[in-house]
Amino acid sequence: MRKEISKDILQKLFTTMLTIRTVEERVAELYSEQEMKCPVHLCTGQEAIAAGVCSHLAKDDTIFSTHRSHGHCIAKGMDLKPLVAELYGRTTGCARGKGGSMHLVAPELGIPGTTAIVGGCIPLAVGAALSSVLQGKRGQVSVAFFGDGAVDEGTFYESMNFASLKGLPVVFVCENNNYATNSPQSARQPAVPIVDRAPAYGIPGVAADGNDVLAVHRAAGEAIERARNGAGPTLLEFRTYRWKGHVGPTSDIESGCRPADEHEEWLRRCPLDRFKAYLREKDLLSQHDMNHVTVEVERLVNDAIEFGKKGPFPDAAELYDHVW
Amino acid sequence: MPWTKIQADEAGRPGIFGASAGTARELSYRDAIKEALAQALERDKRVFLIGEGIDDPGGVFGTTVGLKEKFGRDRVMDMPIAENGLTGVVNGAAMTGMHPVMIHMRVDFLPMAMDQMVNHAAKWSYMTAGRVKVPVTFRAIVGRGWGSAAQHSQSLQSLFAHIPGIQVLMPASPYDAKGMLLSSIAGDRPTLIIEHRWLYDQTEAVPEDPYFVPSGKALVRRPGKDITIVATSYMVYEAMRAAAELEKADISAEVIDLRSIQPLDGNAIIDSVKKTGRLIAADMGWKLCGVSAEVAAIAAEHAHDKLKAPVRRITLPATPTPASNVLEKAYYPTFEDIVRTAKEMIGNV
Numbered sequence A: 001m002r003k004e005i006s007k008d009i010l011q012k013l014f015t016t017m018l019t020i021r022t023v024e025e026r027v028a029e030l031y032s033e034q035e036m037k038c039p040v041h042l043c044t045g046q047e048a049i050a051a052g053v054c055s056h057l058a059k060d061d062t063i064f065s066t067h068r069s070h071g072h073c074i075a076k077g078m079d080l081k082p083l084v085a086e087l088y089g090r091t092t093g094c095a096r097g098k099g100g101s102m103h104l105v106a107p108e109l110g111i112p113g114t115t116a117i118v119g120g121c122i123p124l125a126v127g128a129a130l131s132s133v134l135q136g137k138r139g140q141v142s143v144a145f146f147g148d149g150a151v152d153e154g155t156f157y158e159s160m161n162f163a164s165l166k167g168l169p170v171v172f173v174c175e176n177n178n179y180a181t182n183s184p185q186s187a188r189q190p191a192v193p194i195v196d197r198a199p200a201y202g203i204p205g206v207a208a209d210g211n212d213v214l215a216v217h218r219a220a221g222e223a224i225e226r227a228r229n230g231a232g233p234t235l236l237e238f239r240t241y242r243w244k245g246h247v248g249p250t251s252d253i254e255s256g257c258r259p260a261d262e263h264e265e266w267l268r269r270c271p272l273d274r275f276k277a278y279l280r281e282k283d284l285l286s287q288h289d290m291n292h293v294t295v296e297v298e299r300l301v302n303d304a305i306e307f308g309k310k311g312p313f314p315d316a317a318e319l320y321d322h323v324w
Numbered sequence B: 001m002p003w004t005k006i007q008a009d010e011a012g013r014p015g016i017f018g019a020s021a022g023t024a025r026e027l028s029y030r031d032a033i034k035e036a037l038a039q040a041l042e043r044d045k046r047v048f049l050i051g052e053g054i055d056d057p058g059g060v061f062g063t064t065v066g067l068k069e070k071f072g073r074d075r076v077m078d079m080p081i082a083e084n085g086l087t088g089v090v091n092g093a094a095m096t097g098m099h100p101v102m103i104h105m106r107v108d109f110l111p112m113a114m115d116q117m118v119n120h121a122a123k124w125s126y127m128t129a130g131r132v133k134v135p136v137t138f139r140a141i142v143g144r145g146w147g148s149a150a151q152h153s154q155s156l157q158s159l160f161a162h163i164p165g166i167q168v169l170m171p172a173s174p175y176d177a178k179g180m181l182l183s184s185i186a187g188d189r190p191t192l193i194i195e196h197r198w199l200y201d202q203t204e205a206v207p208e209d210p211y212f213v214p215s216g217k218a219l220v221r222r223p224g225k226d227i228t229i230v231a232t233s234y235m236v237y238e239a240m241r242a243a244a245e246l247e248k249a250d251i252s253a254e255v256i257d258l259r260s261i262q263p264l265d266g267n268a269i270i271d272s273v274k275k276t277g278r279l280i281a282a283d284m285g286w287k288l289c290g291v292s293a294e295v296a297a298i299a300a301e302h303a304h305d306k307l308k309a310p311v312r313r314i315t316l317p318a319t320p321t322p323a324s325n326v327l328e329k330a331y332y333p334t335f336e337d338i339v340r341t342a343k344e345m346i347g348n349v
């Protein structure tokens, strides 16, 4: 039986996905100006997962993410201005230009940071869950976002083992886009579905279509509810696809990294278009409302870019700050 | 592990930190650590201990005995044998409000956790422009003797001291063991405290009330004017014995206990070398790119014109640790090596 999703939430999901898409597209567009002097790992095509999962999270819930974290941070409520300014390396950035695209942070919003070491964020999220339990903050949840590549790493298994042992309120969210840089999952892992590894640790594993935001919303809702109620961790696997190359603003199809027909097939499964069609078909969000949201999102993104570009660069003396 | 109880090589070792004045209470290095942990747990709800078997009857060579019974299993936690994953867990807990202490029976297990220590704990403050700190303390113990061999006796301070963003402390005395542990737990910097198994029975006057020993400050253990011996951890003990021996030959040696490797108290080295004109760096690690190399470089950079003889280094030979007792003896330098080296430098052989 499916619970009705309120109109507010539908609109929020749409707005979040559209915001992520717009930011990523603008970054891709502006990147050739070479003013964003840091590697960017864009999540275009994967927006539904960040939006669907984070729609269940409160401000004091915690997320940890990876090199590909713009979407997660936006969905968790991060202001676009410090996000974009960080890409431009300005003191107005969320880490004063010390972190760049791969190290976004907003502790007051439950984003203690993101790590570019594959698999690194998974135990950190477990630690945040342990922390909330030890501090008696009942009902607080921690989420680890990571890719299929991180499933190759030992920390994935070590984290599930410990989280299950202690029954911690953590949700493991694997965004399976079938690639770790250019290596397909089949070149790195035996043909055992990622979710099937969870039961070995006494954890439920749930797979869902990562390009269907409602499916993500539903699966994540149940897992987060379980965690909030003290029923322990869940592993979620969402199949999806990244539209751009592993890093940078361009496609990697021409260079032969991935088959063109595979890419085209996934473009047809655009999570945003799918959701738009659904909303229109069910008459849940009018074209007028959609247009309104689109204009508003574009304004916010443009403001953020303007803000990012005009922020001051750090003084060279700042090099020595913040080591400790 | 019954062999850990065997201390054949240590028998009859005299204390190096002198009898305490008057009625001051004396504690062993082991008990000083235990007292620090108990006081930290007592005073600060954010503190918890975690480590492989830390709640077993042996209690990490006696340093955690009884703590689980007193503070409960939520605050004194056994853990899976998963060093990197669990280091990530304590890092995550530290980033979100806790002050964990992670305990490793051997320094040799730290390479398993290198990623979370080096790439995460040591980087987080910088990457977040100081917005998120990682107040975590790692304790790790150097084993030695009784055939501990290549994977249970390493002294890897140089590996970690190379990294900006993680403190590396090596207390040699009970007083420092307690004070450094307490300051590290209370502070907001990720800190690795390397202890030496052979120091555990050393005793010294240790105040009962909590107190802090700051990082980055070396200590002159024994003043002297002819030669400076900069030593770390257990080598402080060998250096003190050497200094006593050298005194008999009318050589006045100044012994500096480095105590803190990262940050490093360069001024203490420079001031002493300016006075004595001679320097021996005695470290428990290897020579190449080791702490002794750093100490020598500091003297070369800042006191070159005051040096009356080339700097000499007392370190481990460039091999892994052997097991056989005969080879072990050949492997570890002793006070006799320091004495001989000092006499050569002074021309009093």
Ligand SMILES: Cc1ncc(C[n+]2csc(CCOP(=O)(O)OP(=O)(O)O)c2C)c(N)n1
Pocket (backbone or CB within 6 Å): A067, A068, A116, A117, A118, A119, A146, A147, A148, A149, A150, A151, A177, A179, A180, A181, A246
């Ligand atoms: C420990 C580690 N090994 C290798 C890399 C290089 N690297 C960066 S991203 C990446 C692929 C990650 O794939 P996945 O986890 O599936 O995330 P995705 O990029 O697909 O979002 C690799 C191998 C790294 N950053 N960290």
Ligand SMILES: [Mg+2]
Pocket (backbone or CB within 6 Å): A147, A148, A149, A175, A176, A177, A178, A179, A180, A181
């Ligand atoms: Mg991937």
